[in-house]
Amino acid sequence: MSFKVIDPGMMALVQDAGRSGYQHLGVTTGGPMDEHAFDWANWLLGNDRGSAALEITYGMLVLDVQADMTVALTGADLGATLNGESLAPWQVCTVKAGDRLSFNTPVSGLRAYLAMPGGIRAEARLGSVATVAREKLGGLDGSGQALQKGDLLQPVVEHAGAQHSMPEWAIPDYSAPLELGLIPGYQYESFPPVQRMKLLTSVYTVTSNIDRMGYRLKGEPVKGEQTGIISEGIALGAVQIPQDGQPIILMRDRQTIGGYPKIGCVFSLDLARLAQCVPGDSVAFKLMDIADAENRRMLYNRQFDH
Amino acid sequence: MTRMQPVNESTWIIYLGDEISEAVAAQVAQLTRSIRASLGNCLTDIIPSYTSVLVSFDLQQADRFAVEALLRTALQQVQGVSEDLSDTEEVVLPVYYGPEVALDLEYIARECQLSTEEVIRLHSEQIYRVYAIGFSPGFAYLGNTPDQLRVARKATPRLKVPAGSLGIADNQTAIYPAQTPGGWQIIGRTPLEMIDWDSQTLTRVKVGDRVRFEPVDRDTFIAMGGRLDEL
Numbered sequence: 001m002s003f004k005v006i007d008p009g010m011m012a013l014v015q016d017a018g019r020s021g022y023q024h025l026g027v028t029t030g031g032p033m034d035e036h037a038f039d040w041a042n043w044l045l046g047n048d049r050g051s052a053a054l055e056i057t058y059g060m061l062v063l064d065v066q067a068d069m070t071v072a073l074t075g076a077d078l079g080a081t082l083n084g085e086s087l088a089p090w091q092v093c094t095v096k097a098g099d100r101l102s103f104n105t106p107v108s109g110l111r112a113y114l115a116m117p118g119g120i121r122a123e124a125r126l127g128s129v130a131t132v133a134r135e136k137l138g139g140l141d142g143s144g145q146a147l148q149k150g151d152l153l154q155p156v157v158e159h160a161g162a163q164h165s166m167p168e169w170a171i172p173d174y175s176a177p178l179e180l181g182l183i184p185g186y187q188y189e190s191f192p193p194v195q196r197m198k199l200l201t202s203v204y205t206v207t208s209n210i211d212r213m214g215y216r217l218k219g220e221p222v223k224g225e226q227t228g229i230i231s232e233g234i235a236l237g238a239v240q241i242p243q244d245g246q247p248i249i250l251m252r253d254r255q256t257i258g259g260y261p262k263i264g265c266v267f268s269l270d271l272a273r274l275a276q277c278v279p280g281d282s283v284a285f286k287l288m289d290i291a292d293a294e295n296r297r298m299l300y301n302r303q304f305d306h
Numbered sequence: 307m308t309r310m311q312p313v314n315e316s317t318w319i320i321y322l323g324d325e326i327s328e329a330v331a332a333q334v335a336q337l338t339r340s341i342r343a344s345l346g347n348c349l350t351d352i353i354p355s356y357t358s359v360l361v362s363f364d365l366q367q368a369d370r371f372a373v374e375a376l377l378r379t380a381l382q383q384v385q386g387v388s389e390d391l392s393d394t395e396e397v398v399l400p401v402y403y404g405p406e407v408a409l410d411l412e413y414i415a416r417e418c419q420l421s422t423e424e425v426i427r428l429h430s431e432q433i434y435r436v437y438a439i440g441f442s443p444g445f446a447y448l449g450n451t452p453d454q455l456r457v458a459r460k461a462t463p464r465l466k467v468p469a470g471s472l473g474i475a476d477n478q479t480a481i482y483p484a485q486t487p488g489g490w491q492i493i494g495r496t497p498l499e500m501i502d503w504d505s506q507t508l509t510r511v512k513v514g515d516r517v518r519f520e521p522v523d524r525d526t527f528i529a530m531g532g533r534l535d536e537l
Contacts, residue, residue, distance in 0.1 A: 020362070023351040024338070025501075025509050026443045126503055135443050137503070185313040230326060231438055231447075233353030233360025235317040257355050257440030265314040293315040294370055301366055 002066050003153040009060030009103060012147040014120055014139050017050030019128035023233070023256045030130030030138060031252045033057075033212060033275035034111050035268065037075030039304055040170060041115035044072035044092050046162025049304045051119030052129045054153065056112045059103040063153070065095045070160040071116055076109025076174065076276055090166045109174040109276035118156030132212075132253055170303075174276045180249075181267035181288030182239065186232075188264050191224050191241070198222050199263060200285050204247065208279040212253035214240075215274060217283065221245025224261045231259040237266035249274065267293045269300060310377060312370055316350070318361045318377060322384070326356045326449065331435050333384050334359060335394065335514025340380035348373065354513040355438040356447075396516045399481070399496050401430065401472060402527035406534045407495035410460075414474065414491050417457045426521060428452045429493055434479060434517045444483035444501035444509045448517055451479050463489035470495045470532070472519070483509075494519075497532030 005012075015038065018031025032038030032055055042051045059078035073080060073089045080087040080103050087093060087101070089112060095101060103112065122129035123142035130137075136144035140151055147153075188196065202220035209216035222245045233256065240248040240260040249266055251274075266274065267288050277283065310320040322337065323330035338354045341361055351362040363373045403411065403426045415422045434448035441447075451474055459475040464487060467473070471482045473490025482488055483500035496519075500510050511517060522530070 020350045022443075022508070023353045023362075024439065024513065026440045026445055029351070126508075137443075183312075183314050185311055186319070230324075230356045230358075231440065232355045232358040233319065235313045235319075235360060235362070237314055255440060255442075256353055257438055265317075268314065268316075290312050290315065290370065294365070297315045297365055298369075 003063040004066055005147050005149055005151040006064050007062040008147040008149055010058035012061050013055045013131040014052050014122050014129050015055045015131060016052040016129050019126050019130050022126050026256050028132055028253050028256055030132040033252055034075055034272045036272040037113045041072045041074040041113040043304060044164050045115050045117055045160040047115060047119055052122055053113050053115040054120060056103055059105045061103045063101045065099040066097055068096050070094050070163060071114055073114055075112040077107040078112045079104030079107050090171050092163045110278050111275060116155035117160040121154040121156050178273055178283045179286050180270045180274060180283055182264045182285045183267060183288050183290055183293055184264045186262035190226055191263055195222050200287060203282050203284050206277045206279055206281045212251055214251055214254060215249045217247045226261045228259045229261055231257045234258050235265050237268060237271045238262045239264055239266060268297060316363055316365045320359045321357060323357045328435060330357050331437055337380060337384045340383045344376045344380045394514055394516050397511050398518050398520050399498060400522040400530060401494040401496050401519045402522055402524060402532055403494040404524050408493050410491040411493055414457055414493060418454055428455055430519045430521050436511050436513050436515045436517060439513055442486055446481055446511050448479045450477040457491050459489040463487050497527050497530035
């Protein structure tokens with residue numbers, strides 16, 4: 001009962017909710033770039049929240065089905081096909097031994113999530129299977145490798161706990177304009193007001209320098225008065241402003257500490273949506289109150305309470 | 307001087323000072339312990355650094371206000387903590403300062419206008435404090451190096467710095483736990499593994515520890531498992 005990897009494509013990584021509790025030793029969290037799509041993928045199958053799923057970036061992945069199984073596919077439309085028939089994301093689907101599940105290239109969004117019953121079986125390292133290549137942690141065998149040709153993906157349990165269908169309202173439109181909620185913090189106060197306004201009133205372009213560590217944007221430069229700060233802990237979504245004034249938004253595989261000034265943090269669920277952006281997409285920032293972020297996050301979390 | 311603020315919906319940062327010092331480092335170490343004790347299971351991650359502590363909590367268990375109250379209680383226990391090093395652990399690390407591994411020793415000596423023997427003596431006589439861990443897993447920033455040993459980072463970083471290498475830059479010294487690229491001036495190498503994810507302690511040093519380097523000769527280095535040939 002498994003999938004066999006025929007072609008690992010651009011990058012396919014096993015991710016769970018992330019490796020928490022070790023950042024004081026310099027170990028980053030990893031975890032799903034698009035938490036929203038990841039959480040709903042597990043929900044569709046009735047899995048525990050945070051169960052390991054496959055994060056498929058860009059596409060080109062080819063899997064052979066070796067036993068009948070129920071899976072869930074969410075996130076980006078990467079032109080998936082089942083035996084050549086188009087397979088849309090945001091649904092549960094039953095595959096049979098001998099089937100071939102293939103992904104082409106992005107149609108909408110950048111990262112798709114494939115969930116299996118109970119999660120994907122993998123060797124936990126420091127309490128998590130989240131794959132972080134540069135730290136050699138996580139993945140199927142714990143060594144930090146992305147999926148390789150010939151790997152076998154096995155579900156944790158044989159039968160899915162449920163087969164839900166997606167509520168329409170929770171399916172995002174990745175082509176809609178994206179406004180990122182910016183929670184002001186860190187060195188926000190040290191940026192001159194006119195520079196803060198530049199960030200909050202300009203449109204930025206997603207560059208090709210985007211990876212699991214961070215998204216580099218390009219646009220109106222934001223000039224701070226500090227060039228460096230005493231290195232401090234970096235929270236998820238922190239917006240670094242290096243000397244050239246071009247914002248870098250720090251994502252799941254971010255370094256744990258750093259010495260660039262930061263103007264605040266992007267709200268977690270907007271960060272998830274950012275992870276679906278591709279080079280050339282436009283994004284804007286708007287100020288977000290911490291209370292608003294907290295409320296939205298609590299409402300979101302409530303969806304997944306059993 | 308102490309400031310705290312929420313940076314996102316599940317993270318607080320607490321600043322204990324604006325300048326790097328032994329006194330602030332001692333407070334950071336104490337606050338880290340106090341927060342662990344007071345937040346318990348609500349705590350998902352904590353990142354102590356030179357002058358600050360970043361605290362991530364589980365929003366499913368406590369909201370920002372509940373966490374703020376716990377953090378304020380933890381902060382009270384830090385008042386009065388100063389440079390008292392009596393309760394910090396001292397870690398002694400053997401270091402081989404020989405030419406095969408001390409890739410930049412001659413350069414450092416020239417830059418500082420010292421003999422290589424003097425550089426080694428100065429570097430190994432100092433007692434250091436672990437100010438922060440980051441950059442890569444287990445990469446420890448130690449301070450401060452003696453004033454006579456100040457050198458800048460390399461203009462072009464090395465693509466591969468062998469595991470166990472000790473570097474110096476500005477007023478800091480650091481140990482590379484794994485082979486990574488790096489721009490620090492390499493002064494020696496420890497034969498010990500700095501990280502072991504299968505061990506109880508995971509890393510050999512933690513933020514707040516005191517560290518002393520003990521020069522060892524080539525044979526001892528090799529006998530302790532040191533390797534010479536990783537470039």
